[in-house]
Amino acid sequence: MPNLELYELPGCPYCAKVKTKLDELGLEYVSHEVPRSHPERTEVEEVSGQTGVPVLVDPDHDVEGMSESDDIVAYLEQTYGA
Secondary structure (H helix, E strand, C coil), X not given: CCCEEEEECCCCHHHHHHHHHHHHCCCCEEXXXXXXXXXXXXHHXXXXXXXXXXXXXXXXXXXXXXXXXXXXXXXXXXXXXX
């Protein structure tokens, strides 16, 4: 099983889009809820170099901080899709 991690914010439509794809593919992941305030998002900034969410980490495929929901969804489909 992959070691996926998702940095997200509740109510974020872009995060919901990624979570829907993860669920569709039956993938387990660890969710990291980030603070609403961008200056407080130090953990996600360390991972991805920016403070926006969602951010996906997939150490099994050397993905250290992929941002942009469309890119993440495409990556998940390509890597884990049937």
